[in-house]
Amino acid sequence: MAPPFYITTPIYYVNAKPHLGHAYTTIVADAIRRFHQMRGAETFFLTGTDEHGDKIERAARKENLEPKAYADCISELFRELWPKLNAGFDKFIRTTDPDHIRVVQHILQKIYENGDIYFSEYEGLYCYGCERFYTERELVDGKCPDHQVAPDTIREANYFFRMSRYQQWLIDHIQENADFIRPERYRNEVLSFLKDPLDDLCISRPKKRLQWGISLPFDDQYVTYVWFDALLNYVSALAYPDGERYRTFWPHAQHIVAKDILKPHGIYWPTMLRAAGIPVYRHLNVHGYWNVDESKMSKSIGNVVDPLKLVGVYGLDAFRFFLLRDMAFGLDSNFSEVALVQRINSDLANDLGNLFSRTLTMIHKYRGGTIPAAKAGAERDFDLHLSEAARELVAEYDEAMETFGFHRALAAVWQFINRMNKVIDVSAPWVLAKDPAKKDHLDAVLYHLAEGLRIVSGLLYPVMPETSSTMQRHLGMDPEKPYYLLERLRAWGELTAGTLLPETVSLFPRVDPKSIRTAASESARPTPSPQESKEKGLEEIEIPDFQKIELRTGTVIRAEKVPKADRLLKLEVDIGEVRTVVAGIAQQYRPEDLIGKQVIIVANLKPAKIMGIESRGMLLAAAGKQVEALATLDREVPPGLRLR
Ligand code: MSP
Secondary structure (H helix, E strand, C coil): CCCCEEEEEEEEECCCCCCHHHHHHHHHHHHHHHHHHHCCCCEEEEEEEECCCHHHHHHHHHCCCCHHHHHHHHHHHHHHHHHHCCCCCCEEEECCCHHHHHHHHHHHHHHHHCCCEEEEEEEEEEECCCCEEECHHHCECCECCCCCCCCEEEEEEEEEECHHHHHHHHHHHHHHCCCCEECHHHHHHHHHHCCCCCCCEECEEECCCCCCCCEECCEEEEEECHHHHHHCHHHHCCCCCCCHHHHHHHHHEEEEEEHHHHHHHHHHHHHHHHHHCCCCCCEEEEECCEEECCEECCCCCCCCCCHHHHHHHHCHHHHHHHHHHHCCCCCCEEECHHHHHHHHHHHHHHHHHHHHHHHHHHHHHHHCCECCCCCCCHHHHCCCCHHHHHHHHHHHHHHHHHCCCHHHHHHHHHHHHHHHHHHHHHHCHHHHCCCHHHHHHHHHHHHHHHHHHHHHHHHCCCCCHHHHHHHHHHCCCCCCCCCCCHHHHHCCCCCCCCCECCCCCCCCCCCCHHHCCCCCCCCCCCCCCHHHHHHCCCCCCCHHHHHCCCEEEEEEEEEEECCCCCCCEEEEEECCCEEEEEECCCCCCCHHHHCCCEEEEECCCCCEEECCEEECCEECEEECCCEEEECCCCCCCCCCCEEC
């Protein structure tokens, strides 16, 4: 039996409506929870809202509402949204819940009595937007790096948490537990922050300045600093200290946050837990930011993406798939509807949708809708080799999902899907069907395709739960059985020959790229049509002009980041000879995902020096304002082949 699994999202501030960024984190939490269900684990999924502090108080006043009434409204928007995105939380916590308040006060008292909270006069630089004091060295040009405003100097007496006492312990813990904070770049970020002496943390606000918070149990003239209050939700939700859930799930806690709140989760939270005598969480999983049109989503730019609008236009599973397939967990990603539509058309409608409907249609057409039996040894005899590929796929998937590598797991599933598409193309069932002597061959092809689709349906459960269950229904499987359990996906041959299948369905209709109507924001537009290009006065060239450009196939043999350049990767590409190419794709591709990838290189460009590296060639990619996808070929060919 797999160990229990506890997953949390940040609790979201109630000063703004939910958007794409919140939806991503919550869908990730849902997907990873479903993955642990596949392992047979008992799971607990927590989300909720963070409702205290100046920020919320000010937002409420702006609406002429009491903070609680205001928080009730926005909190409800979050609570109602998640089921619509198929994100089935087990508990929705609000920091205004009496149970949470009790736990916060209990823990404050405990730490106070242990001597790790002290009272002191303090003068500091305070940013109202962040609701925290800044040190000089944290400011950028004297301004808060998040809000771009100079902080106010505030002098007040406050309570402080002796965070500095736990600095060395935290460094040791992170060093001894390599995956405590992952991916590694964020672990390094925290370790590098910890190279400087850690200040103690101011954990109170005088009531004369702020009332909207939890009163300190040992001084009712103060409320608790909102982060100290909010972080404790992760244990209060489990009814710490005596709750059954706390005992079952806390030892297996994993948090998901984006990079914006790395410091409170990577530094404040573990030291708070340590001071309170609570074991620390297992993993902090940190993802990057979704930008829209290369810019941070913001109300003022007007590019805030509404997840429900997208779901309304493109469908829930397509939306979930896009988010998890397009963002490499840990890196930033750029959102565009063009990219979403491309994914729907190529990966979903074309690769998966076609495979599914072709397979089922053939079973209906050639075998009356009944899954045929494959003779023993048929895979080898007819060169199908799907069971072995499936075994490798499930192992690779398991490893990738464990570490939040959704995009890698999905890429592996799609390799398998395309392998099955190839089996259809190569074996040409429509030809086999004409020859009665080929009956065993056709039976084997159809059975193995259906069985391969059973595996795919299971593996898609975390990301596309609806598609996954539609697929299994149409494969004639018993909906009562948890078909997605990994142990069942590791076995080959579970589909029962003789099962009569229901009518086929189309899983994903194609979307006409011309119909993109910017459902949720003003994002990138599709490439102009030839007519539009002409109108815009694109220069026409002669064939000999084109032939001057030498395009060659290449295989990436090494890839690494270019230091101090966020967007650049240095690649070694075999194009018959090994070339160094510097490419601006670091935001979209991780070096390790490129190794072995076939690419197309402009081989006769004059060399250029980029960040001191001589780049000899250019990588072809589809790009609007930024790179959307690398150009590649539809099948593997030797490196160095010329494209004409
Ligand atoms: N209330 C605090 C969290 C307290 S947790 C104890 C908070 N709230 S928030 O509403 O600002 O949510 C921040 C989180 O929302 C990010 O960490 C991330 O999970 C999600 N995102 C918000 N914008 C995002 C993007 N543009 N892209 C990806 N995720 C983002 O911070």
